[in-house]
Amino acid sequence: MFSLKRILSVVKKEIKELLRDRISLITVFAVPLSMMLVFGYGLKLEIKHVPLGVLDFSKSYLSREVVSKLTSNGEYFYVKRYFSSEKELDRALTFGEVRGALVFPFNFEKDFKKGHTAFQLLVDGTFPYRAEVIKSYVNAIVSLENLKIAERRGVELPVSIEPRYWFNESLNQDYVVAVGTLAVVLAIAPAVFSALLIVKEKESGSIYNVYVSSIGKFEYLTGKLLSGLIVSIFNLAVLLSILLFLFQVPLKGSLLLLVLSSLMFIAVSTAFGLLLSVFFSSQAAAFIGTVILTVVPSILYTGYLTPISSMGREALIVSHLIPTFYYMRLLKNIYFKAAPFSYLVQDLLTLLAFFTLLFGLNYLLFKKRER
Amino acid sequence: MRPVECENLRITYRKGKTVAVDGLSFTVDSGDIYIFIGPDGAGKSSTFKAVCGVLRYDSGRLLTFGVDPNDDRAFEPVKEKISFMPQGLGQNLYKRLSVEENVNFFADLYGIYGEERERRKELLLKTTGLWEFRDRPAGKLSGGMMQKLSLCCILIHKPELIVLDEPTTGVDPVSRREIWRLLYSFNREGQTVLLSTSYMDEAERGTELLLMKSGKSIVSGSYDEVVSTTSPVFVVTGKEIYRVYRELWKITNTPRLKGDTVRVVVPQSKLSDFRALQERLGFSAEPVDPELEDLFVERVGLRRVELPPLFKPAVSVPEEAVVVDRVVKKFGSFTAVNGVSFRVKRGEIFGLLGPNGAGKTTLIKTILGLYRPTSGRILVAGKPVGRGVKKLIGYTSQKFSLYHDLTVFENLIYWGNVYGVPRDAVKLTVSQVAPIFELDRFLNRLVSELPLGIKQRVALLSALLHSPPILFLDEPTSGVDPVERDVFWQVIRELSKEFGVTVLVTTHYMDEAEYCDRVLLMNRGKAVALGAPRHLKEELRETLGDAYLIYTDSPFETEEFLKERGFKTALFGRKVKIYSKEPVTESLLRELGVLFRALKPSRITMEDVFVFRVLENV
Amino acid sequence: MSFSFFTLLYKEIVQFFRNRGLLLFAVYAFTLDIYLASTGIDLTLKNAPFYAEDYDLSYSSRELLSRFPPPYFRFKGYLLSDRDVERVLLKDEAVGVIRIPFNFEKNLKRGDRTEIALIVNGAEVSSSYLFSAYATQIIYNFVTGNFFRPPIEVVPRVYFNQNCSSKLFMAYSELMTVITLFLLLLPAAAVVLEKERGNIEMLTVSPLPNIVFMVAKSVAMGLIVLSFSAFALFFTVERVVSVPFRGSELDFLLLTLLYVFTASGLSMFIASLSENMLQVSQLTILLLIPILYLSGNWTPIEAMPKLLQWLSVLSPLKYYIDGALAIAIKGVPLKELTSDIAALTLQGGALFALGNYFMVRRI
Known part of the structure; x- marks a missing residue:
C-alpha cells in the first residue's frame, strides 16, 4: 500500500534541512542534554545547610548543648544568627534570612532538671516539603538525645526500629530523580521538536507539494514521525549514557527492556508533538501548546517527585491520561526493581495503545487540503 | 478523457460569506495551453486549487481526468497525473536544500528513481540553465531562478496536466521567455497546461483563453475569437496629449496614456462622441488591431484616479x-x-x-x-x-x-x-x-x-x-x-x-x-x-534596424528558423518579432521558406531594449 | 517627529489576540494548567498508603497501628507474607510496610529486645523519606510512652502556612513559571515573524527608531502577560484553587511588572539570535531550564553545589519568586522588599536595554 522509499525521502529531506540549520542543530541536542544535566545533577530533595536562627531566653548550658547537637555534623543545619527579640526573629523569617528558628524559653534548663522541658521550632512554611523535612530532622536528632539521656538515667528501650529501603537500599534520592528526569526529558524534547515539523511547512507554503502530490498521508506522516524519532534516538543514547556512566545509577533490570520501552515512549511523545503540528497553523501556537501540555503533567502527574500511591482520586484520574505516567512506572520497575516481564507488559501495551491512538488521530486530522 | 471539465463551479470562503467562484464553467482539452486572466480576486487561484484537489469546492460539477477532486479517496491516484505550482516566488521550495536536492525530493515524492530521474533532472536543469547552480541552496537563488527551479521540481514526474498559478510573476522578461520555452517544449510532448498570468502578452500564447471577473467567466475561447469581441481600438496622438487623455475619460473608461500617445477602446455606441471630441481637440486617431489588454481593459473597466x-x-x-x-x-x-x-x-x-x-x-x-x-x-x-x-x-x-x-x-x-x-x-x-x-x-x-x-x-x-x-x-x-x-x-x-x-x-x-x-x-x-525610454529605443533601432511582426501558428519554430538564418529575433506573444536594417517583405519571407500568416511593421519597445541589452551583456 | 506609542502597542496586542491557537494556550496556561499544578501533587506526606505485616496481632500492635493518623497516613490492611510485601511495593500500592514481629507485646511488656521493621519503597522520592522519618518518630513515641516521658520535647510551629499545604506554593510557583515561559517566548516569536515576513526592513527604513519599535513590542507582550497574570491571580489562584493571598495584589502585580522587563529583555536576545521558530523554541527552552532551576524553586539554593549557588544570583526568577512569595504567602508589603526590587530593577534595566540594543544591532 505504501512505499518505503517515499517515507525515507521525507526523512532524508527533514534531516538535511536540520543539518543545514546550525543553531537548530545544536539546540535540538543541547536542550535534552541540558535538561538532563541540570535536573539530574541539580535537583536535590535532600535538605542541607538550612540557615537557622536561635532565640535563647534561657541562656543555659542545655540550650547550647541542643544547638550544638543539631548543628554538630554541619550538614543539615547551621546557625545563621542569634537573636535577642522575637520581633527581630520574625523579620528574619519573613525575609527568608533564616528558614527555621529554635526558641528556648526562660525556664528551659530549670524544667529539664524537674524532668521535662520543651523548646519551640519555628519553620518557614513557604516551601512545605522543606518545612516537613526540617521538622523531621530536628525531631529525629532530639529523639536520639532523649534516648541517650534515658539510658544515662538507667532506662533502656527494648525496641529497635529498623528502616529498610527496598529497591534503592541507601535511599539515594538523587538516583530516583535522575531516572525520573529521563522520563520527563523524553516527554518534552521529542514532542517540542516534532511540534514544528508540519506547521512550518504550512507557514512557508511548501505544504502544497504534499497536498498536490500523490504521496499518501500515511507515508508523509510516517516520514515526519521517523525524522523526529531519529533525532530523539540519538538523544536517548546520550541520555542513557549519562544516566549509566556519569550519574552511575545502577541498572538492576534488563537494558534491552529499558531501551525498548524508551523507544516506545519516544514514539508516543513524537506522535503527540506531530498531532499539535497537524492541528495548528502557527508555529508559535504549536510550540507553546506542546510545552504547556507536556511540562506540567509529566513533572507533576507521573510520580516523578512523589509516589503515585499517595495521589488523590482526581489527580490519579489525570495521571492515567498521561503517557509519561506509564513510562515512568516502566522505568522505575525496570531500573530499580528489576520487575518481572509480566509486571511490565500492561504498561508497554498501554504505551502502544497511546501511540496507535495519537498516530491514528494524526492520520484522521491531517487533510491533504487547504481546508 | 478530458483533463478538466467544470460546470457551474462555486467556491466560497468564510462559511459562505465570501464568494470566490460563482458559476464558472470551462473545459480543458488534452494538449491545451489554457490561460486564465482576470483582475485580482477574480477567483483564478481558488479555481486552480479546486482543480488540483487542494481546496474543497461548494457546488457544481468538477472533474479532473474524470474524477471529482472533492472525493479524497478516488482523487488520490489522479494526483500522479497532475502538478501544481502555487502563487508566490519559490513558495514550494525548501530554501536550505540545494537546487539538486529540491528536485530529488520532488522526484522522491512522486516515486521517480534511478536512471529516469537522473535523465529528467539533467534535462530540466540544463534547459532552465540551473545545471551549473545545482549545488546552490534554493534560498540563495534570484526570483527568476527560483521560479524556474519550482517548475523543474513539479515537472520531474512528467505530469499530464500542469497547473501554474502566475508562474512568471516577479520574473524578468528574459527568464520569462525561458520559462515559456520550457512550457512549450513540454506541451509539444503532449502535456496540458493550465495557467494564470498577469502579463497580457503571455496570455496570447495560449490555445484557449478565459477572462474571469468576480468569480464568473466573462469571455472565453481561442485568442483570436476572444480578442475579436473587442470594440474598435485607436492610438491617439496630438498636441496637449494629457488634456486629450483627460477628455477621453469622459467618453470611455479605457484610455491609457503611453508615452506621448493614448490608447483607447471606443465602443460602437460612443464612436460618434469620440469623433466629436476629435473634431474639437484636433488629435489624430489611428485605428489599430485590438490586443488582449484592450479587451481586458474594456471588459473590466479602468478607473480614473485624481489625487487630492x-x-x-x-x-x-x-x-x-x-x-x-x-x-x-x-x-x-x-x-x-x-x-x-x-x-x-x-x-x-x-x-x-x-x-x-x-x-x-x-x-x-x-x-x-x-x-x-x-x-x-x-x-x-x-x-x-x-x-x-x-x-x-x-x-x-x-x-x-x-x-x-x-x-x-x-x-x-x-x-x-x-x-x-x-x-x-x-x-x-x-x-x-x-x-x-x-x-x-x-x-x-x-x-x-x-x-x-x-x-x-x-x-x-x-x-x-x-x-x-x-x-x-x-x-x-x-x-x-x-x-x-x-x-x-x-x-x-x-x-x-x-x-x-x-x-x-x-x-x-x-x-x-x-x-x-x-x-x-x-x-x-x-x-x-x-x-529616456525613447532615447534607448532609438539607440537600439540604430543598431538593430526596424522591427516587423510575423504572425504565425508556430512562433517558437519560426523564431528558431529565422535565428539560424542570422536574423535578430524575439518572441512577442504568439508573434515573432524580427529586426532588420534591410526592409523585410512577405516575398522575402516566402523565399526563405517561413510559414506565416501575416507580416506587419512594428516598433522597437522597451522589452526589446531590455532583452537585447541584457543578452548582449551576457 | 512624534510617534504614538499607543498605536504601536495596539498593533501588537491585536495581533496576539488574533492568533487563536496562541490565545487558547495562554488561557489554558493561566487557568487549567495552574489548577492542575496546584492540586496535582503534594510533596509532603498526605494519605500515604501503608500495610502492616503483623505477626503479633495483639492489643499493642493494633494500638501502634492506630497511631498512624490520617491525613498523613492511610492504613490499607494486613499482609500475610513477605511475598505480599514485594507485590504491593512492586505495584506501587503502598509507600511502605510496617512489620511487627511475633511476641511484640509480650517482649515489650517484659522489656525484652524486639525489632520493628519499616520497609520503604526506595524507588520513590520525597514522601518515601518523610514516611520513614514520620513512622520512626511515631513508633518511637509509642514505645517510649511505655517507659518514660521524653525529657526534651520539640514543639514545632510552621509559620505562614500552618498546615504545610503544597497547594499554596505550587499555585504561585506555577503561575510564575507560566509567566516566565510566555515572557521569554512571545516577544521573540513576534520579532522572528516580522523578520520572516520582511516587515523589519520597512521599519528600519522608516523614521521610527528601531529601539522604539522593539520596546513597544516588549511592553505590549509584557502588558498581555501582566493582564493574564492578574486574571490568573484573582480568578484561578484565589477563586478556583482558592488559596489565601496574604499581601496586596497590587504589590504582586507591580513586582511582576518589574520582572516583565527582565524577562522580555532576555526574549530579545533569543530574537536576535534566531531566524526561525524552531530556533526560537529551542533557545527558549534552553534559557528557561537554567532560569527555573537556579531560581531555587525546586532545589533550595543553599543545597546547590557552590558554583551553582553563585550562578543563581543571575536568575531573575530567583528575585521574583522570593519577592512574590513573600508578598503572597507572608503578606510582606512591597516597599519592604528592597533587595529583591533593587536586584530586579538592576537586572531588568540592564537586560532590557542590552537585549533591545543587541536586537537592533542585528537588524
Whole structure:
C-alpha cells in the first residue's frame, strides 16, 4: 500500500534541512542534554545547610548543648544568627534570612532538671516539603538525645526500629530523580521538536507539494514521525549514557527492556508533538501548546517527585491520561526493581495503545487540503 | 478523457460569506495551453486549487481526468497525473536544500528513481540553465531562478496536466521567455497546461483563453475569437496629449496614456462622441488591431484616479533628489552592485530595470541604508541617509510588508504612525482617499483575506500617508492585473507631475518602463544603459534596424528558423518579432521558406531594449 | 517627529489576540494548567498508603497501628507474607510496610529486645523519606510512652502556612513559571515573524527608531502577560484553587511588572539570535531550564553545589519568586522588599536595554 522509499525521502529531506540549520542543530541536542544535566545533577530533595536562627531566653548550658547537637555534623543545619527579640526573629523569617528558628524559653534548663522541658521550632512554611523535612530532622536528632539521656538515667528501650529501603537500599534520592528526569526529558524534547515539523511547512507554503502530490498521508506522516524519532534516538543514547556512566545509577533490570520501552515512549511523545503540528497553523501556537501540555503533567502527574500511591482520586484520574505516567512506572520497575516481564507488559501495551491512538488521530486530522 | 471539465463551479470562503467562484464553467482539452486572466480576486487561484484537489469546492460539477477532486479517496491516484505550482516566488521550495536536492525530493515524492530521474533532472536543469547552480541552496537563488527551479521540481514526474498559478510573476522578461520555452517544449510532448498570468502578452500564447471577473467567466475561447469581441481600438496622438487623455475619460473608461500617445477602446455606441471630441481637440486617431489588454481593459473597466492635493510634499528636496555615485556592494566574494552611478532629478520617475539577480533590490536597499555600501557615495535629498532623511522617504518592498492579521485600516494607522503621522490625520486622509482608491469596502477586512491588487493599493497608500517627497517602490506591481496597474501608474504620474514627487521604481513589466522619464538598465550588478525610454529605443533601432511582426501558428519554430538564418529575433506573444536594417517583405519571407500568416511593421519597445541589452551583456 | 506609542502597542496586542491557537494556550496556561499544578501533587506526606505485616496481632500492635493518623497516613490492611510485601511495593500500592514481629507485646511488656521493621519503597522520592522519618518518630513515641516521658520535647510551629499545604506554593510557583515561559517566548516569536515576513526592513527604513519599535513590542507582550497574570491571580489562584493571598495584589502585580522587563529583555536576545521558530523554541527552552532551576524553586539554593549557588544570583526568577512569595504567602508589603526590587530593577534595566540594543544591532 505504501512505499518505503517515499517515507525515507521525507526523512532524508527533514534531516538535511536540520543539518543545514546550525543553531537548530545544536539546540535540538543541547536542550535534552541540558535538561538532563541540570535536573539530574541539580535537583536535590535532600535538605542541607538550612540557615537557622536561635532565640535563647534561657541562656543555659542545655540550650547550647541542643544547638550544638543539631548543628554538630554541619550538614543539615547551621546557625545563621542569634537573636535577642522575637520581633527581630520574625523579620528574619519573613525575609527568608533564616528558614527555621529554635526558641528556648526562660525556664528551659530549670524544667529539664524537674524532668521535662520543651523548646519551640519555628519553620518557614513557604516551601512545605522543606518545612516537613526540617521538622523531621530536628525531631529525629532530639529523639536520639532523649534516648541517650534515658539510658544515662538507667532506662533502656527494648525496641529497635529498623528502616529498610527496598529497591534503592541507601535511599539515594538523587538516583530516583535522575531516572525520573529521563522520563520527563523524553516527554518534552521529542514532542517540542516534532511540534514544528508540519506547521512550518504550512507557514512557508511548501505544504502544497504534499497536498498536490500523490504521496499518501500515511507515508508523509510516517516520514515526519521517523525524522523526529531519529533525532530523539540519538538523544536517548546520550541520555542513557549519562544516566549509566556519569550519574552511575545502577541498572538492576534488563537494558534491552529499558531501551525498548524508551523507544516506545519516544514514539508516543513524537506522535503527540506531530498531532499539535497537524492541528495548528502557527508555529508559535504549536510550540507553546506542546510545552504547556507536556511540562506540567509529566513533572507533576507521573510520580516523578512523589509516589503515585499517595495521589488523590482526581489527580490519579489525570495521571492515567498521561503517557509519561506509564513510562515512568516502566522505568522505575525496570531500573530499580528489576520487575518481572509480566509486571511490565500492561504498561508497554498501554504505551502502544497511546501511540496507535495519537498516530491514528494524526492520520484522521491531517487533510491533504487547504481546508 | 478530458483533463478538466467544470460546470457551474462555486467556491466560497468564510462559511459562505465570501464568494470566490460563482458559476464558472470551462473545459480543458488534452494538449491545451489554457490561460486564465482576470483582475485580482477574480477567483483564478481558488479555481486552480479546486482543480488540483487542494481546496474543497461548494457546488457544481468538477472533474479532473474524470474524477471529482472533492472525493479524497478516488482523487488520490489522479494526483500522479497532475502538478501544481502555487502563487508566490519559490513558495514550494525548501530554501536550505540545494537546487539538486529540491528536485530529488520532488522526484522522491512522486516515486521517480534511478536512471529516469537522473535523465529528467539533467534535462530540466540544463534547459532552465540551473545545471551549473545545482549545488546552490534554493534560498540563495534570484526570483527568476527560483521560479524556474519550482517548475523543474513539479515537472520531474512528467505530469499530464500542469497547473501554474502566475508562474512568471516577479520574473524578468528574459527568464520569462525561458520559462515559456520550457512550457512549450513540454506541451509539444503532449502535456496540458493550465495557467494564470498577469502579463497580457503571455496570455496570447495560449490555445484557449478565459477572462474571469468576480468569480464568473466573462469571455472565453481561442485568442483570436476572444480578442475579436473587442470594440474598435485607436492610438491617439496630438498636441496637449494629457488634456486629450483627460477628455477621453469622459467618453470611455479605457484610455491609457503611453508615452506621448493614448490608447483607447471606443465602443460602437460612443464612436460618434469620440469623433466629436476629435473634431474639437484636433488629435489624430489611428485605428489599430485590438490586443488582449484592450479587451481586458474594456471588459473590466479602468478607473480614473485624481489625487487630492494632500499628498503634495510639504518639504522640498534639492534638484538632485537622489545621487548614487560609484556604489559598490559586496557580500563576501560576491559583488551584488558593481560601481553604479546615477542621479535622479526632483519630480522624475526613474525606472530601475534588470533581470532577476541583477542587483536592483540590493541597490535600493543600499540607497535606503539597509545595507552599508562597500564603497561609493549615496545622497538622498542632498544628505546621507539618516534619521533626518528617513521621514522624506516612502518605501514599499517587494513583499508589500503589511500585517496580514491586521485590518486595512489598522495597517494604515500603524504605518502612518511609524512615519509620525498622528492618528487623526491618518483618519482624515483615509476618509478622503479611500473612495478614490476604492478601499472603503475593505477598510475593516483583514489583509490576509484580500486579493493582491488591493494589497498593493494599501501598501502604496501606507507609503504615501506622510506625503514623502521621494518614493522608493520595489516591484510594486508584481502580479497585479492591468487595471490595477493602470490605477497605480495614474497615481505615480500625478504624484510626479502635479506634486513634484520623485519616484524610483523597479518593475518587470516593460510596458511600465515606458512610463518612466528615465530608466537605468542593470545586469550582473553593473549599469548597462541609462536614458529616456525613447532615447534607448532609438539607440537600439540604430543598431538593430526596424522591427516587423510575423504572425504565425508556430512562433517558437519560426523564431528558431529565422535565428539560424542570422536574423535578430524575439518572441512577442504568439508573434515573432524580427529586426532588420534591410526592409523585410512577405516575398522575402516566402523565399526563405517561413510559414506565416501575416507580416506587419512594428516598433522597437522597451522589452526589446531590455532583452537585447541584457543578452548582449551576457 | 512624534510617534504614538499607543498605536504601536495596539498593533501588537491585536495581533496576539488574533492568533487563536496562541490565545487558547495562554488561557489554558493561566487557568487549567495552574489548577492542575496546584492540586496535582503534594510533596509532603498526605494519605500515604501503608500495610502492616503483623505477626503479633495483639492489643499493642493494633494500638501502634492506630497511631498512624490520617491525613498523613492511610492504613490499607494486613499482609500475610513477605511475598505480599514485594507485590504491593512492586505495584506501587503502598509507600511502605510496617512489620511487627511475633511476641511484640509480650517482649515489650517484659522489656525484652524486639525489632520493628519499616520497609520503604526506595524507588520513590520525597514522601518515601518523610514516611520513614514520620513512622520512626511515631513508633518511637509509642514505645517510649511505655517507659518514660521524653525529657526534651520539640514543639514545632510552621509559620505562614500552618498546615504545610503544597497547594499554596505550587499555585504561585506555577503561575510564575507560566509567566516566565510566555515572557521569554512571545516577544521573540513576534520579532522572528516580522523578520520572516520582511516587515523589519520597512521599519528600519522608516523614521521610527528601531529601539522604539522593539520596546513597544516588549511592553505590549509584557502588558498581555501582566493582564493574564492578574486574571490568573484573582480568578484561578484565589477563586478556583482558592488559596489565601496574604499581601496586596497590587504589590504582586507591580513586582511582576518589574520582572516583565527582565524577562522580555532576555526574549530579545533569543530574537536576535534566531531566524526561525524552531530556533526560537529551542533557545527558549534552553534559557528557561537554567532560569527555573537556579531560581531555587525546586532545589533550595543553599543545597546547590557552590558554583551553582553563585550562578543563581543571575536568575531573575530567583528575585521574583522570593519577592512574590513573600508578598503572597507572608503578606510582606512591597516597599519592604528592597533587595529583591533593587536586584530586579538592576537586572531588568540592564537586560532590557542590552537585549533591545543587541536586537537592533542585528537588524
